[in-house]
Amino acid sequence: MSASGGNGNRLLATLPAADLDLLGPELETVALNQDAVLARAGDEIDYVFFPHSGAITLMIDMADGSTVATGVVGREGAVGSLSVLGSSPSGITAVVRAVGTASRISAPRFHAAFGRSAAIRQAMQKHIRSMLIQFQLGSACNALHPVEARMARWLLQLRDRVDSDILPLTQQALSQILGVRRTTVTLLMRNLRTRGAIRSDQRGRIEIDRSRLSAAACECHRVMRLEAEEIFSDNMARSRAAALTDNPRISEIETDDAL
Template sequence: MTFPQVSISGGTRNRLLATLSPADLDLLKPDLETVALEQDAVLARAGDEIDYVFFPHSGAILLMIDMADGQTVATGVVGCEGAVGSLSVLGASPSGITAVVRAAGTASRIPAPRFHAAFGRSPGIRQAIQKHVRSMLIQFQLGAACNALHPVEARMARWLLQLRDRVDSDVLPLTQHALSQILGVRRTTVTLLMGNLRKRGAIRSDQRGRIEIDQARLLAAACECHRVMRIEAEEIFSGDKVRTRGMAPANDPRIPEIEADDAV
C-alpha cells in the first residue's frame, strides 16, 4: 500500500523516537519518511513479511488476530507511545498479527531492513525498543486475563478508553461492526452493550460511525485493566515507580494523560 507523504513541523511526536539521542536518531533519519495513516489501512497482515516499521505521531492502530473461521479479536493498540513492526528485529518471520489503522493519523516509517541495521548498531535504539516490547507485553498479558475473567461490557469500556487515550478525543471513529471485531463477539451483543452504556451515560451518541463517550462514566464502567496498563506503561517509559503493589485510585494525579464468551 502507498501512503501519502505529509510534513510535520516541530519535531517528532512519537514517544519512542523522542527518547533517542541525536546520534541515535541520525542513524534512522536518512531512511525515515512521514506518511499519513488513513482509517482502515492495513500496515501489516498476518502471514506476510514486515516491510516497514511505523512510529505513529497520532491516531490509533489495532493489533488483530485473525482466526481460521473468519472471526477476529484485538490483542493490543498502539499510538504515539509505540511502534508497529518493531518486533521484526527478533528475527525474520511472517507477521503474527494484522495491524489496522482504527483512527487516522500520521507516522514516521522506515524500511524494516534499514531499521534492523540501526537496531544492531545502537544500544540506545535497542533500549527504546525493549521498553516498547515490555509495554506491549503488559497489554497482551493483562488483555488475556481480562478476556478470561471480566464481563464483556467492562472489556468494551476498557477498549473504548484505550482508544480514547491514543486519539485524545471523546469522539471515537468506531462502528458497532468494528467493535464486534475488536471484542470478538457478535454484533447483537455489541448493540445490547451499547444500550447498557448509553443508559449509564457512559456513551452519549453512536451514530454515523462515531461514538461519543463520557470519559468519567466510562471509567466507572470499565474494569481495572485499563488503569493498570497505563500505570505499568508509565513506569516503563519514565523509569519512575508510579505505584506500589495494588491499585491506584482512578483519579491518581501521578497517572499522566496520554495517551471469549458472548455472554454479558
C-alpha cells in the first residue's frame, strides 16, 4: 500500500485541488482482489474506497442465503460513501468482481473532510444521485424485464467498468448477481451464445460481443449510462469553473490562445 491521490477515479477528479488535498494525505492505494469483500451487510463501514480500475457489485443478502445485485461501482464512483448519510451498519455487501486498484480512506477521516468541503459534499450528492438511479432503474428492470435482457444489461454494466470485452466472471457469480439458479444462467448463456452476443464462456472468463449484447439488453443499460455521463459532465464543468475562478491567469491564457 502507498500514498495516493485520486489517480484514475473520476469522482475524485471532479474535485478542485484544494478540496482533494483534504483527502490526499489520508488516501492510500490498495489492491482490489478478485472476490474480496470491501463491506459486509450488518457491519460498520470502516473505509471508503475510490476505485481506479476494476468493478464491485453491491449485493443484498436474503435470510435464505440467496443474493441479488442492486448496483455496480467502478472508477466513476465510491464504495462506502453512503456512510456520510449517518452512522449505521452497512445495508449491502460489496464484492470485487473484477480486479483493480483503489484509493482508500478511513470512514471517520472521510466524514471529517466531507464536513469541511462543500465541493466534496457536492460530488457525493452527485454520486448518490447516480447510485439512486441505478437502484431505481434496477428495481424496475428486475420486475418488468426478462431475465435474459437483465443478464445482458449486467454484463454490459460490468464491461463499462472493466473496459474490456473479456469479463472475469463465473456462472456462479452471475447467478448471485441475478438472483437466479445456476442452471438458469447456463441456459441463458447458451441462448446468448446462439445469438452471437457471447463469443466464448470458459471457466471464470466470458468474452462478449458488445454490439450484439447491447441488442439483447433492455434499455436500462443505456439510460443508466447516459444519466451517469450527464452527472459527470456537470461535475467537470463545475470543477473547471472553480479552477478558473481560483486561477484567473488560466482564463486569460485560454482567451489569448483562442484569438
